[in-house]
Amino acid sequence: MAGIAASDADVVALLMRQHGDIRNLFDEVERTSGDERRDAFRRLVRLLAVHETAEEEVVRPFTRSNVPGGEQVVEDRLTEEREAKEVLSRLDGMDTDDPKFLTELLALRLDVMAHARAEERYEFIHIRRHADQDRLASMASALKAAEAMAPTHPHPGTESAAKNIALGPVAAVVDRDDESAPDDGGDGEDG
Template sequence: MDASTGQDTRHAPDPDTDVVALLMAQHGEIRNLFDEVGASTGDERRDAFRRLVRMLAVHETAEEEIVHPYARRATEGGAAVVADRLREEHEAKEVLSRLDGMDTEDPKFLPELLVLRTAVMEHARAEERYEFTQLRRLNDPDRLAAMAKSLRRVEGMAPTRPHPGVESAAANIALGPVAAVVDRTRDALRKAMGKNG
């Protein structure tokens, strides 16, 4: 509430012009995709899982390339906060890699999916609490809009599934096809942001 005008100044930021709002919307989409994967079977489950992998790749890569660097240098204790988020992301990627090697109808798939969901949702809550609030407090609207624009561009450029031979061979050996989606998404994001390497 603005005391001088008596008007309610609280409004939901627009995901098109605010990277925090966009990342929060992605958290919601990720939750919905977990629900969809868990509730479906057969080809529908495989398709939903591919979309989940893509969304996680877009989201985590954007955070690694846009959010974490800013949080590391612009917030008090930022290096430790980012180190914690990177550790969480690494743990989630290991579970995702195990899932990627399974048939989605394997009896072990849904229990592993639950492990991944728990890790990803705990990670999302930590991001919202420790990074997103700092971004909102320390950034200006133009910076938030520019970050959102870069992320929107990469959403459209990100691969829908891994394509052998295009990804980083070293990462692919270590983590399998999921890593290919992450690598290609990172390349697309850097291109969208005008970065090299």
């Protein structure tokens, strides 16, 4: 347990671990079917939505003001996130056993993995260079707090800290309320 706690005290290590978790969940969704696939996909949607929202609230403002060329780095990442949220939102409404689902999922996976590599190359390396250990730890704490309040489903168009802070808590309550509602066996679309 100490290894997890130590990595969670560094925002870059925490985000890198989450990137690994995301890759593993994509693998699980692809290799399963039926209820198992639906469950794995729900976990993937939740992790992606929470992860991206927290990055938008904690990491992007730091990058924007502390990394050389940070404004463009942030704009590039936000564009990638918006596109991924749109695909994820489409997938979130599909039946995971629909033959088109895996094709769409693969496209999403390629986009998400390219986005993660871009974050690691153009953002995370610079965060390490421009933040001391105390700042990395405080950002990790802020990231965990943001994740606790983040929506658990994609909301395209909220790719900024201000929009996330304004809309995130409301969306999070609605998302979490939907998750706790009994499954009526319907198609998952409430309207």
